[in-house]
Amino acid sequence: MRKKLLMIMLAGVLTSFAFVGCSDDEAEEKEAKTEQAADEEEETEEADEEGGDESGEVDTDAIIGSWMTGAYMKDGESYNPEEYAELNDIEDYNQLVFVYTFNEDGTVAAQAAATGEVANGTWEVSGEQIIASFENGSQVPFEYNAENDMMGVEDASTGVITLFARYQGQ
CATH class of the missing domain: 1.10.287 (Helix Hairpins)
Incomplete structure (x- = not known):
């Protein structure tokens, strides 16, 4: 539910x-x-x-491409990155913007908009989640919504949900 x-x-x-x-x-x-x-x-x-989908697996072809931070949800309210930065006294909202690129070969790159720094890793589908595992040992469990072609990840410690939309670049 x-x-x-x-x-x-x-x-x-x-x-x-x-x-x-x-x-x-x-x-x-x-x-x-x-x-x-x-x-x-x-x-x-x-x-x-x-009846349900028997496999419950995410279609890996649907994940291929780049995804950019589109919104944050906190306590049932949604905020774009600029609003969320203001709410949290963060001067540069770009510190909250990330682009994840999922490649066909199972690699993933996460780029921070503010610094341009890139973290590399791998990704795999695990049931209804896409697990991105990075070289520093961190993992990000994304959930993909095929109906709306969107992804989200919840921070278990804060309950804040970060939503990602497909990104075509500049």
């Missing part, structure tokens, strides 16, 4: 970021479509709970 709620909220958050700057009519239309998509996702997940 928690995962289902997370994915519905994830869909709404990232969709709202995609439509910043739209006129009111367009925004209302997009919001209605987002709500419809969330309803359809809920129905799909309910059907999956009844």
